[in-house]
Amino acid sequence: MYRITVIPGDGIGKEVMEAALHVLGGLDLELEFVYAEAGNECFMRCGETIPEETVKLVRRSDATLFGAVTTVPGQKSAIITLRRELDLFANLRPVKSLPGVPCLYPDLDFVIVRENTEDLYVGDEEFTADGAVARRIITRSASRRISRFAFEYAKREGWTRVTAVHKANVLKKTDGVFREEFYRVASKYPGMEAEDYYVDATAMYLITQPQEFQVLVTTNLFGDIVSDEAAGLIGGLGLAPSANIGEKNAIFEPVHGSAPQIAGKNIANPTAMILTTTLMLKHLNKTQEAQKIQKALERTLLKGIMTPDLGGNASTMEMAHAIKKEL
Amino acid sequence: MYRITVIPGDGIGKEVMEAALHVLGGLDLELEFVYAEAGNECFMRCGETIPEETVKLVRRSDATLFGAVTTVPGQKSAIITLRRELDLFANLRPVKSLPGVPCLYPDLDFVIVRENTEDLYVGDEEFTADGAVARRIITRSASRRISRFAFEYAKREGWTRVTAVHKANVLKKTDGVFREEFYRVASKYPGMEAEDYYVDATAMYLITQPQEFQVLVTTNLFGDIVSDEAAGLIGGLGLAPSANIGEKNAIFEPVHGSAPQIAGKNIANPTAMILTTTLMLKHLNKTQEAQKIQKALERTLLKGIMTPDLGGNASTMEMAHAIKKEL
Ligand SMILES: CC(C)[C@H](C(=O)O)[C@@H](O)C(=O)O
Numbered sequence: 001m002y003r004i005t006v007i008p009g010d011g012i013g014k015e016v017m018e019a020a021l022h023v024l025g026g027l028d029l030e031l032e033f034v035y036a037e038a039g040n041e042c043f044m045r046c047g048e049t050i051p052e053e054t055v056k057l058v059r060r061s062d063a064t065l066f067g068a069v070t071t072v073p074g075q076k077s078a079i080i081t082l083r084r085e086l087d088l089f090a091n092l093r094p095v096k097s098l099p100g101v102p103c104l105y106p107d108l109d110f111v112i113v114r115e116n117t118e119d120l121y122v123g124d125e126e127f128t129a130d131g132a133v134a135r136r137i138i139t140r141s142a143s144r145r146i147s148r149f150a151f152e153y154a155k156r157e158g159w160t161r162v163t164a165v166h167k168a169n170v171l172k173k174t175d176g177v178f179r180e181e182f183y184r185v186a187s188k189y190p191g192m193e194a195e196d197y198y199v200d201a202t203a204m205y206l207i208t209q210p211q212e213f214q215v216l217v218t219t220n221l222f223g224d225i226v227s228d229e230a231a232g233l234i235g236g237l238g239l240a241p242s243a244n245i246g247e248k249n250a251i252f253e254p255v256h257g258s259a260p261q262i263a264g265k266n267i268a269n270p271t272a273m274i275l276t277t278t279l280m281l282k283h284l285n286k287t288q289e290a291q292k293i294q295k296a297l298e299r300t301l302l303k304g305i306m307t308p309d310l311g312g313n314a315s316t317m318e319m320a321h322a323i324k325k326e327l
Numbered sequence: 328m329y330r331i332t333v334i335p336g337d338g339i340g341k342e343v344m345e346a347a348l349h350v351l352g353g354l355d356l357e358l359e360f361v362y363a364e365a366g367n368e369c370f371m372r373c374g375e376t377i378p379e380e381t382v383k384l385v386r387r388s389d390a391t392l393f394g395a396v397t398t399v400p401g402q403k404s405a406i407i408t409l410r411r412e413l414d415l416f417a418n419l420r421p422v423k424s425l426p427g428v429p430c431l432y433p434d435l436d437f438v439i440v441r442e443n444t445e446d447l448y449v450g451d452e453e454f455t456a457d458g459a460v461a462r463r464i465i466t467r468s469a470s471r472r473i474s475r476f477a478f479e480y481a482k483r484e485g486w487t488r489v490t491a492v493h494k495a496n497v498l499k500k501t502d503g504v505f506r507e508e509f510y511r512v513a514s515k516y517p518g519m520e521a522e523d524y525y526v527d528a529t530a531m532y533l534i535t536q537p538q539e540f541q542v543l544v545t546t547n548l549f550g551d552i553v554s555d556e557a558a559g560l561i562g563g564l565g566l567a568p569s570a571n572i573g574e575k576n577a578i579f580e581p582v583h584g585s586a587p588q589i590a591g592k593n594i595a596n597p598t599a600m601i602l603t604t605t606l607m608l609k610h611l612n613k614t615q616e617a618q619k620i621q622k623a624l625e626r627t628l629l630k631g632i633m634t635p636d637l638g639g640n641a642s643t644m645e646m647a648h649a650i651k652k653e654l
């Protein structure tokens with residue numbers, strides 16, 4: 001029996017979570033779900049975007065499903081807080097084209113491994129006489145840890161090449177450190193090809209030759225940017241799942257946000273959240289069950305049952321029902 | 328008579344410069360060219376990547392054409408030095424599809440305005456006990472200046488919307504300053520629509536709805552990344568021109584680098600450098616001549632005369648000869 005914390009959050013976060021849990025319910029899984037709060041509605045009720053109680057529940061569970069939250073300017077970001085407090089250092093973002101979905105590249109399959117705890121995300125900023133300054137922190141230990149994660153992941157999943165993405169021609173010291181540690185780790189994996197690209201070049205290659213990529217590993221902010229770009233290649237954020245993984249805990253969330261403009265209309269695409277549950281199942285060593293959901297989702301999409309963002313006319317829950325039937 | 332400093336630089340920089348000057352030679356222009364050195368070959372000869380003499384020549388000329396340089400790790404970057412020393416605060420990067428060129432989007436026409444003097448490009452980095460830290464500087468004055476440039480440019484060129492790109496949800500202070508100044512400037516242009524997006528969302532929208540963009544304005548590093556991405560949309564870096572513009576001086580350069588792997592083979596695509604000369608001609612108020620080159624280039628591409636990167640089999644100079652004939 002696994003204990004799963006469920007944080008639906010705000011806006012479409014709640015809708016796609018309902019859809020994903022509906023699909024999960026079609027499998028014979030020993031999962032116990034515990035609900036927890038985070039985000040703006042939570043803030044309205046209790047004055048906090050990420051209550052200590054929620055952090056505790058996440059800490060004590062085997063895995064956490066996170067929908068999406070609205071973060072009002074000035075508020076503390078629930079997801080950044082969770083990533084840092086629980087030291088979920090690896091943000092795994094698979095980029096895999098889905099059958100039947102209209103997109104630029106119907107044949108992509110690679111993964112972005114994003115460092116999740118430092119870089120400009122440390123929140124170390126201050127105002128100056130004429131503006132502000134932010135500190136970009138890159139450590140050897142975090143660079144080593146994320147590189148090792150990338151190579152281990154590559155090995156386990158059968159990839160043969162890992163590509164580091166950085167801007168060491170400008171950020172000579174910070175990204176110099178990142179690149180150095182990357183190659184130091186690479187040398188421990190003699191069977192694996194290691195290469196590195198500048199982030200600007202990568203942003204272009206993602207468009208002109210994305211089929212070349214296997215496992216990309218990069219610092220926090222670059223990972224944020226290139227993973228959204230990559231989601232665009234396969235049809236948009238409605239399709240992009242992610243996993244925040246640490247030594248002890250893991251949180252699974254779609255890359256998309258709470259999308260207040262479309263919330264409440266039952267048209268949000270549940271695909272990213274459903275794929276997110278497959279990442280969780282794999283993490284819990286339930287690979288077969290993850291495969292079942294993946295296949296059922298693919299069959300559903302091939303039948304043209306999809307939400308309006310993909311050109312279909314199914315509602316969020318209609319998609320969920322169809323997928324559950326296909327299980 | 329205009330005085331133009333010409334910095335061919337290294338690798339294909341020299342080749343595309345020769346091609347572009349060949350095309351320029353076909354017009355009846357009163358231009359005086361003065362050659363100057365920069366880059367790695369210059370470093371080998373004189374121990375400096377950007378000699379004081381070159382900076383002086385650029386300072387004294389009406390415009391400078393810059394090919395591309397190779398920057399060996401540890402060397403001072405010639406182009407970053409020029410941008411900062413001459414206070415070339417605006418980096419203009421038009422994204423315009425060309426006829427006959429195979430690309431994802433044959434109908435794009437927008438422009439990226441990149442702040443060119445601060446952000447993580449200030450080179451303020453130091454090593455720490457376990458890594459390094461870099462300072463990201465954003466000032467109100469530079470944010471205001473680049474925003475004003477973007478709105479003025481938009482007005483002059485007949486655009487109706489300016490979009491600020493930032494990451495103020497994470498960089499609350501630095502990008503908060505940028506966004507605030509952007510909207511403050513926007514309020515002086517009541518006829519113009521102003522909006523803002525997160526950089527990650529922008530990286531995705533550039534793929535899923537690039538036709539929506541008109542004028543994008545952003546900080547230095549985000550501009551670096553999204554402009555390479557945008558170049559990918561219209562067929563690659565071989566097609567992307569740029570202008571570095573200050574109060575007193577201006578340097579025109581293709582977005583691509585010196586590409587040592589293909590240097591010396593006469594296969595480099597001269598299009599970006601040739602388009603770069605049209606940006607220079609417009610800057611010198613020679614709009615008709617700029618148009619002539621643009622049209623001749625388009626006719627050449629439509630005839631299928633293009634370099635291998637675009638699927639053609641013309642050499643760099645064959646393309647240049649063909650364009651000159653079309654003038
Ligand atoms: C919501 C935001 C803080 C977050 C990030 O920048 O990491 C999001 O864009 C993501 O990619 O998960």
Ligand SMILES: CC(C)[C@H](C(=O)O)[C@@H](O)C(=O)O
Pocket residue numbers: 169170200404406407551582
């Ligand atoms: C060569 C490099 C320093 C430069 C930059 O990062 O600005 C280049 O990528 C560019 O876009 O002009």
